[in-house]
Amino acid sequence: MITVTELYRHPVKAHGREALCAVTLHAGKTMPMDRVWAVAHEMSKFNDAAPEWAHCVNFSRGAKAPELMAISVKTDEATNTLTFSHPDLPDLSINPDIPAQAARLVEWTKPIMPADRAASDRIVRAPDRGMTDTDFPSISINSRASLRAVSEKAGRDVSQLRWRGNIWIDGLEPWAEFDWIGREVQIGTTRLAIRERITRCPATSANPQTGERDLDTLTILSDGWGHKDFGVYGEVIETGDVKLGDKLELL
Known part of the structure; x- marks a missing residue:
């Protein structure tokens, strides 16, 4: 059997x-709360004015930044709060739909992002579906x-x-x-x-x-x-x- x-x-693509x-x-539909958000990097062609599904090359991900793979996350759906954990970083709790808090996730990951890759820039989302591959x-x-x-x-x-x-x-x-x-x-x-x-x-x-x-x-x-x-x-x-x-x- x-x-x-x-x-x-994985609420934020490649981030836990x-x-x-x-x-x-x-x-x-994709799995609820799976890849709802993604972290667009500075070279991303994701269109914030007309958001829709985009290819994974537009986002910070484990293929280019392996230390992201060590992130785990817990979700409080009642408050839309995500709490991220990483062995080399202090825990971080944010609501990714609040821009000021979303920016904190980008800042939080800076110490584990490779210097020779496009830097993470902002959290984005597509309407009605997760940002799967x-x-x-x-x-x-x-x-x-x-x-x-x-x-x-x-x-x-x-x-x-x-x-x-x-x-x-x-x-x-x-x-x-x-x-x-x-x-x-x-x-x-x-x-x-x-x-x-x-x-x-x-x-x-x-x-x-x-x-x-x-x-x-x-x-x-x-x-x-x-x-x-x-x-x-x-x-x-x-x-x-x-x-x-x-x-x-x-x-």
């Missing part, structure tokens, strides 16, 4: 993960079995936090999720269409506890299986609830 083992959201016990997924409103699904295969190839335990997934599952063969492209799955009371594999970037090379690049995940994937993919993207086609322990059924 395939079951849900973990759920995560938050574990969940349950979530309601809505048809045609896909131009459609995606939910990422990752397999614990595939992660164990990567860990075996690496010769060490590889943290699930490197992959910044939304839904983690277990109970299938490694890489079996790639065979689901073009099919639908039922998870809890929601249904998703599996759209495509997730091609990975250097963000996964950073240790999610320290932010240091300490594992060449892309070479491990390429040498081991001839690709740089891990996980699949699904699109919610039927609103419903997902919680830890729920069963996934391939339709």
